[in-house]
Amino acid sequence: MKRDRELLYDLLVVRSVEQEIARRYSEQQMRCPTHLCIGQEATAVGVCAALRPEDVVFSGHRSHGHYLAKGGDLTAMLAELYGRGSGCSAGKGGSMHLVDLSVGFLGAVPIVGSTIPMAVGAALGFLLQKLPRVSVVFFGDAAVEEGVTWESIDFALLERLPVVFVCENNLYSVQTPLSARQPAGRTIAQVAAGHGVETESVDGNDVFAVQRAARAAVDRARAGGGPTFLELATYRHLEHVGPNEDVSLGYRSAEEVEAWRARCPVEHATRVLLERGELDASELDELRRRILRDVRHALELARDAPEAQGSLLSDVFASTVSPIDGDQR
Ligand SMILES: Cc1ncc(C[n+]2csc(CCOP(=O)(O)OP(=O)(O)O)c2C)c(N)n1
Ligand SMILES: [Mg+2]
Known part of the structure; x- marks a missing residue:
């Protein structure tokens, strides 16, 4: 558990990183599609604050907050966005393929729902090895429309696996609202509870409530005691992918945003x-300034690092496949 001040600090860091990425994105030096989590920081910070270093986390396409909250290296993340060799995926993965094994952030994969069975697999490994460790997977509301999500939850229930399913419900899959994707009068939490998994709905913008539930x-x-499904209500402030506002697109109203x-x-x-008097305005200013200075320093280090080198086929399982003759194994 983290103290409330530490939670605020972590929130400020994630917000600052995301804002600085947004500011630099138009320079066209970060060449990967980038899904920012501005507005959703409390889910990442609150859940990861409840974990031990040896616990593991999986994520999807909108993963910066999860990676940072689990303790992932900031400069390596930014270098990844810049396509640098010092990036956390050697500059070949980009924003959607973050990983930092040293802190138990076992990976982000942008195929919606794909890391849910991986998290269940990690939890099965912990059970078989009798290790008191927990596996957590973050996913969006769109992932509950993938069959593999429920297959994974069923298996986790059957084996009473130490896994927490964290659904960040921000109401949209790209530009499609939940109301156009799900039958009316049924919440995600109700569907989860209907599968028999312990379920809790939480205000995902209240970091203190998120940490408690997590x-x-x-x-x-x-x-x-087996798995839990947390539905965290939250909202993304910017467009689905990229650094801009998107009210002009018309799929959500200015009032809602x-x-x-x-x-x-x-x-x-x-x-x-x-309000509690645990922080005053000048301390807050100083904190924000210090964080911004550190984030900008990390950004410069990442930007100025050498570009990724070497073959695209190194570090992949299929490295024995020739790019000319794909059948040769
Ligand atoms: C299996 C699969 N189908 C479609 C896509 C394209 N896609 C990328 S992000 C996204 C929406 C995901 O929405 P959600 O899971 O709610 O996460 P959010 O973007 O709202 O954080 C989709 C459909 C994909 N990456 N994977
Ligand atoms: Mg969503």
């Missing part, structure tokens, strides 16, 4: 700590 789920998993911006997770945590 802690209960993680403790249960570690104690042999405004209403969720008013529930910003970073502002919420800031307000709570200021």
Whole structure:
């Protein structure tokens, strides 16, 4: 568990990193599609705060917050976005293929739903090896429309695996709202509970509530109580992919975006700590300045690092396949 001040610090870091990426993106030096998590930071920070270093985390296409909250190396992440050899995937994966094995961030994969069975596999490994470790997977509301999600949950239930399924429900899959994808009058949490998995719905923009719910789920998993499904209600402020606002596209209203911006997770945590007198305005300014300086320093290191070298076929399982004769194995 982290103290409330530490949670705020982590939120400020993730927000600052995302804002700086957004600011630099138009320079055209980061050449990978980039899904920012501005507006959703509390899910990553709250859940990861409930974990031990030896626990593991999986994620999908919108993974910066998850990677950073688990302790992933910032410069290596930014170098990955810049396609540098020092990137966490050697500059060949980009924003959607983050990994930092040293802190248990076992990986992000952009195929929707694909890391859910991987997280279940890691949890099975922990059970078989009798290791008191927990596996967590973050996914969006679109992943509950993939069959593999429910197959994975069924198996996790059957084997009472130490895994926590974290659904970040931001109401949209790209530009399609849940209401156009799911039958009316049924929530994701109800579908999960219908499968028999312990389920909790939480305000995903309240980092304190997220940490509490995650802690209960993680403790249960570690104690042999099996999996939990957390549905965290949240909202992305910017476009699905890229650094821009997108109200002009017309798939969501300005009023809706405004209403969720008013529930910003970073502002919420800031307000709570200021009101409690655990932080004052000048400390906050100083904290923000220090974080921004460190983030900009990391960005410069990443940007100025040498470009990725070597073959695209190195570091992949299929490295024995010739690019000319694909049948040769
Ligand atoms: C299996 C699969 N189908 C389609 C896509 C294309 N795609 C990329 S992101 C995305 C939407 C994902 O929405 P959600 O899971 O709710 O996450 P969010 O982007 O809202 O964070 C889709 C359909 C994909 N990557 N993988
Ligand atoms: Mg979504």
